[in-house]
Amino acid sequence: MEVKENIKEFVTVDDALNYKRKNVIENYKEYISSSAVQLLGLLDFDKNFVRAEGTKVYDEDGKEYIDLLGGYGALNVGHNNKYILEEINKAVGLPNILQASIYNFAGALAKDLALITPGKLQRTFYSNSGAEAVEGALKLAKISSGKNKLVYCKNSFHGKSMGALSVTGREKYQKPFKPLVPECYEVPYGDADALEEMLKSLKDVAAFIVEPVQGEGGINVPPKGYLKRVREICTKYDVYFIADEIQTGFGRTGYMFACEAEDVVPDIMCFAKSIGGGIIPIGGYITTDEIWKKAYGKIEKAFLHTSTFGGNTIACAAGIASIKYILENDLPNKAKGKGEYFLNKLIGLKEKYPEVIKDVRGMGLMIGVEFVEPKGVLNAITAGKLSELSNEYFASLVAGKLMNEYGIITAYTLNNPNVIRLEPPLIISYEEIDKVISAFESIFEKNKSFLGIGLGSSKQILKSMFKK
Numbered sequence: 091m092e093v094k095e096n097i098k099e100f101v102t103v104d105d106a107l108n109y110k111r112k113n114v115i116e117n118y119k120e121y122i123s124s125s126a127v128q129l130l131g132l133l134d135f136d137k138n139f140v141r142a143e144g145t146k147v148y149d150e151d152g153k154e155y156i157d158l159l160g161g162y163g164a165l166n167v168g169h170n171n172k173y174i175l176e177e178i179n180k181a182v183g184l185p186n187i188l189q190a191s192i193y194n195f196a197g198a199l200a201k202d203l204a205l206i207t208p209g210k211l212q213r214t215f216y217s218n219s220g221a222e223a224v225e226g227a228l229k230l231a232k233i234s235s236g237k238n239k240l241v242y243c244k245n246s247f248h249g250k251s252m253g254a255l256s257v258t259g260r261e262k263y264q265k266p267f268k269p270l271v272p273e274c275y276e277v278p279y280g281d282a283d284a285l286e287e288m289l290k291s292l293k294d295v296a297a298f299i300v301e302p303v304q305g306e307g308g309i310n311v312p313p314k315g316y317l318k319r320v321r322e323i324c325t326k327y328d329v330y331f332i333a334d335e336i337q338t339g340f341g342r343t344g345y346m347f348a349c350e351a352e353d354v355v356p357d358i359m360c361f362a363k364s365i366g367g368g369i370i371p372i373g374g375y376i377t378t379d380e381i382w383k384k385a386y387g388k389i390e391k392a393f394l395h396t397s398t399f400g401g402n403t404i405a406c407a408a409g410i411a412s413i414k415y416i417l418e419n420d421l422p423n424k425a426k427g428k429g430e431y432f433l434n435k436l437i438g439l440k441e442k443y444p445e446v447i448k449d450v451r452g453m454g455l456m457i458g459v460e461f462v463e464p465k466g467v468l469n470a471i472t473a474g475k476l477s478e479l480s481n482e483y484f485a486s487l488v489a490g491k492l493m494n495e496y497g498i499i500t501a502y503t504l505n506n507p508n509v510i511r512l513e514p515p516l517i518i519s520y521e522e523i524d525k526v527i528s529a530f531e532s533i534f535e536k537n538k539s540f541l542g543i544g545l546g547s548s549k550q551i552l553k554s555m556f557k558k
Contacts, residue, residue: 096543100170102319106315109138110138110150111136111138111150113539114138115127115131115178116151117296118497120431121203121225121228123248125315127215127265128338130370130420131491132295132503133486133487133489133490134490134493134494135486135489135490135493137149137150137202138150139155142169142170143168143169143483144168144169144170144515144517145157145168145169145514145515145517145519145522146169146339146364147499151507153497154497155195155316155497155498155499156364156497156498156499156514156518156522156525157169157492157499157515157525158171158492158498158499158512158514158526159217159441159499159500159501159511159513159514160513160514161363161368161414162305162337162363162511163305163336163337163338163342163361163363163456163543164339164362164364164366164368164512165362165364166340166363166364166368166412166421166515166516167334167364167367167368167369167415167416167421168368168369168414168515168517169515169518170368170369171367171368171369171415173415174368174369174408174411174415176367177407177410177411177413177414178367178370178404178407178408180407181195181404181407182404183419184403184404185354185401185403186402186404187398187399193401193402193403193404193406194403195401195406195407195410196401196402196403196406197407198406198410199343199409199410200214200376201374202331202409203409203413204344204376205359206348206413206417207347207376208304208349208350208353208354208355209355209378210355210378210379210466211355211356211359211376211377211378212377212379212382213376213377213378213379213382214374214375214376214378215230215374215375215376215395215397215400216372216373216374216397216400216401216405216406217362217372217373217374217375217397217400218371218372218373218397218399218400218405219249219361219371219373220249220334220336220337220360220361220363220373221248221249221250221251221254222249222251222397222400222437223256223336223360223361223362223373223374223375223540224248224249224253224257224299224334224336224360225249225253225254226249226374226375226395227297227299227332227358227360227375227377228240228253228254228257228296228299228332229253229266229395229399230358230375230381230382230395231296231297231330231357231358231384232296232297233385233386233391233507234330234382234384234385235296235297235328235330235384235385235392237294237295237483238296239273239274239275239292239293239294239296239508240256240271240273240274240275240290240295240296240297240298240299241274241275241276241277241285241288241289241295241297241298241299241302241329241405242257242258242274242275242276242277242299243259243276243277243278243279243300243301243304244259244277244278244279245260245279245304245306245307245308245310245505245506246258246259246279246299246300246301246304246306246307246334246505247259247260247301247304247305247306247307247504247505248299248301248334250263250484252267252270252547253271253344255267255270255333256270256271256274257274257289257299257332259276259279259307259505260423260504260505263504269274274487275288277302278311278317279304279307279310279312280312280313280320282316282320282323283392285298285323286323286326286327288479289323289324289327289329290327290371293398295327295329295332296329296418297322297329297330297331297332297357297358298324298329298330298331298332299332299334299497300317300320300333300334300336301333301337301338302317302333302334302335302338302347302403303334303337303343303348303350303452303453303456304503304505305337305338305354305456305503305511306488306503306504306506307505307506308428308458308460308503308505308506308508308509309451309452309456309457309458309503309509309511310451310458311451311452314352315353316352317352317354318350318353318354319334319357320354321354321355321356324535325472328401329356330357330381331356331357331358332357332358332359332360333347333348333349333354333356333358333359333360334358334360335347335348335349335359335360335361336360336361336362336363336373336507337363337433337456337513338456339361339363339364339365339378340361340363340365340412340413340416340421341364341416341421341422341424341425341454341516342364342425342454342456342513342516343425343426343429343453343454343455343456344422344423344425344426344429344453344454345422345426345454346416346456347359347531348453357378358375358377358381359376359377360373360374360375360376361373361375361376361377362458364406364412364416365409365410365413366405366408366409366411367409367411367412367415368421368515369386369408369410370404370405372405372406372409373400374400375518381430393482416431416516418501419426419517419520420515422454423516424516424517425454425455425482425516426454426456427457428518428520428523429452429454429455429457431520431523432452432454432455432457432512432523432526433450433452433457435523435524436448436450436457436459436525436527436530439527439530439531440532441549442531442534443534446461446462446534447459447460447461447534448461448462448463448508452512453510455512455513455514455516456507456512456513456517456529457509457511457513458503458506458511458512459509459510459511459530460490460506460508461508461510463508485502485504485508485509485510486501486507487508488500488510488533489501489502489510491533492530494531495529496525496532496533497530498525500512512526516543
């Protein structure tokens with residue numbers, strides 16, 4: 091095989107370890123995504139982070155940051171958790187990917203999952219990501235029920251692969267890829283009556299998929315009793331209830347799984363993110379023995395849906411270790427207590443700065459801060475050149491200040507760009523929470539409205555534009 095003529099020199103691991111920010115930006119811009127580099131660079135989000143442990147990360151200049159983003163819920167146990175790394179190392183040297191076999195660690199983790207998930211959930215299928223978990227769950231619902239239609243919620247987010255995207259409730263992500271999977275129908279989130287009306291009017295509905303708390307939708311918590319009603323309605327109309335616990339699972343909301351807050355047992359539960367301990371990609375779904383047998387219980391159906399890397403030894407070792415660490419350190423209960431503390435502090439800021447903060451909401455350590463919608467601040471400052479950024483990514487102005495001035499990493503939610511998400515590792519300390527509150531207060535005190543925040547952030551944007 092001929093090497094491309096324009097490749098003069100291959101990069102080694104040692105080379106990559108020695109890269110500086112400029113090298114990282116150049117490679118990403120040239121070989122991955124120049125538009126992503128441009129967007130992140132506007133707010134100075136293109137730093138080169140070189141070390142991470144627990145709730146902290148460090149850039150190449152040695153500056154310390156508190157991670158309040160938490161890998162979109164993938165870092166419940168923190169960065170580079172020493173216990174989980176040690177447990178993973180025990181599996182190094184074992185066959186990791188060997189298709190003509192039955193994986194020891196895959197079965198062991200599946201047993202643990204059956205023990206910690208609610209009701210009679212028992213059979214696990216492994217994937218490598220949340221989107222793949224959703225794909226598998228949708229296919230399971232269709233083949234097991236013999237039905238075709240799927241119902242999902244407005245502002246939901248289940249992934250960007252074709253099937254998952256078809257049940258993701260935002261037109262921005264769907265439109266460029268249409269036609270999507272047919273027979274998918276949208277209902278408002280948190281409205282059980284609307285769901286019942288939809289199921290009553292349709293026939294052949296295989297499943298209703300829902301997040302117990304919408305993550306990318308803006309950290310939306312449904313009305314009390316909503317999930318319980320969903321369970322009753324799905325049972326009434328013989329529709330499978332798929333709970334997407336990819337972001338809410340493994341202690342994030344103050345429960346091991348968010349659906350447990352209402353003692354609800356779904357027919358199929360999707361999981362991913364934090365089960366890998368923030369180290370190894372792993373996802374999947376778990377379902378009942380009855381549903382699984384209808385779908386794949388016969389020999390000729392055993393391999394209708396598979397994944398090459400799904401259930402590999404090292405990923406499953408990470409899953410086993412993560413579950414043990416979460417349970418032994420009582421992280422769900424700690425998330426509940428710290429979340430209440432954090433939320434109350436933020437509500438205090440909302441009352442103090444109503445001209446900036448529109449709403450604060452959340453469950454456990456899954457919290458959203460929604461800002462008052464800006465009125466063309468950046469557009470006016472930059473003569474219209476950044477109007478799209480102003481409308482679509484304004485919460486990033488606050489996130490930029492938090493990162494660059496206070497060493498706190500956050501980000502906006504994909505389906506509601508005016509919301510900053512706060513999803514720190516569940517091991518965050520009360521002292522670190524107080525530091526975040528103090529940073530917010532300092533920003534709002536210095537900038538009594540978004541005009542002030544916009545002016546300060548625009549200077550950073552223009553500086554970055556000229557610099558890069």
